[in-house]
């Protein structure tokens with residue numbers, strides 16, 4: 001039986017708890033920790049869990065715990081993940097991996113030093129359309145990839161609470177939703193190395209008193225765009241907004257000289273795969289998609305399965321951290337008003 005500890009007992013922890021409870025023959029939640037002890041205790045009572053802590057370090061001392069779900073707000077992802085890995089526990093950390101590239105790099109290092117799984121909870125990696133596109137691309141159906149788009153225009157999607165403060169969320173629309181499209185596109189392209197970024201991020205609606213958030217607390221971006229250059233001359237256009245006066249539109253598109261992959265996660269058709277030449281480009285979207293799901297239960301199942309069968313991380317930290325490198329570069333480019341270089345850590 002795999003013993004589970006959950007750090008952070010807020011909104012998303014319930015989905016993690018539910019995922020483990022669905023796997024009761026393989027995993028058991030042993031403890032919950034939250035800096036707000038009452039929240040930890042109440043979650044533990046609700047889930048029938050024995051131990052509740054206000055200090056996760058106490059929880060990490062429990063030998064019955066083999067693995068940890070880090071469900072804290074983003075600014076508190078890195079330290080608990082690093083401490084858990086050093087305590088010999090496997091870690092499933094919520095998306096985004098971390099608030100900064102530095103934090104993400106330290107997490108990836110802790111995972112390789114401890115030889116424990118560090119998986120980032122990015123459920124879109126298991127979306128059937130993403131899996132179909134990945135197989136198509138890995139089969140060289142796009143030829144040479146030269147351009148990609150990761151776009152999420154939300155019409156009215158500004159959240160509240162811990163999501164709108166840099167001190168807890170690390171950033172705004174990029175950390176909350178930009179990470180979904182950016183990571184998916186980087187994954188589909190097999191993680192080309194980013195070289196430079198010209199980007200811009202801004203707080204457009206956050207200052208407004210029209211919303212159901214506190215404008216005085218809102219200090220993150222709700223909008224941003226970037227052009228990312230990669231090795232090999234590939235470019236990627238990234239754009240995300242929590243609120244824009246366009247209709248809602250999300251898309252992840254990759255173009256090669258012999259084909260393309262397009263995913264529209266919230267509209268139909270969701271997937272379009274093309275292959276061929278200039279005069280005979282043909283649609284190859286499969287009628288039957290591979291098995292997969294964006295349900296968090298499915299993600300939890302992959303984590304537990306990897307531990308059970310001593311597999312490597314289903315969503316490894318050393319690939320995921322490219323999202324943090326690019327977000328850092330967009331913030332830096334915004335501050336400097338020019339294109340900036342992306343520094344890739346030596347171990348990548």
Ligand SMILES: NC(=O)c1ccc[n+]([C@@H]2O[C@H](COP(=O)([O-])OP(=O)(O)OC[C@H]3O[C@@H](n4cnc5c(N)ncnc54)[C@H](O)[C@@H]3O)[C@@H](O)[C@H]2O)c1
Nearest residue numbers: 008009010011012033034035071072073074076094095162
């Ligand atoms: N995968 C998804 O679909 C999905 C959905 C929502 C949120 N998320 C991610 O999950 C994370 C948490 O989101 P949420 O909505 O649950 O946030 P939340 O603010 O509701 O909960 C975070 C909890 O972490 C606790 N916490 C903070 N620092 C801690 C520490 N050092 N030790 C113990 N507890 C600590 C807080 O007290 C709070 O209870 C975010 O990173 C977010 O991006 C993912």
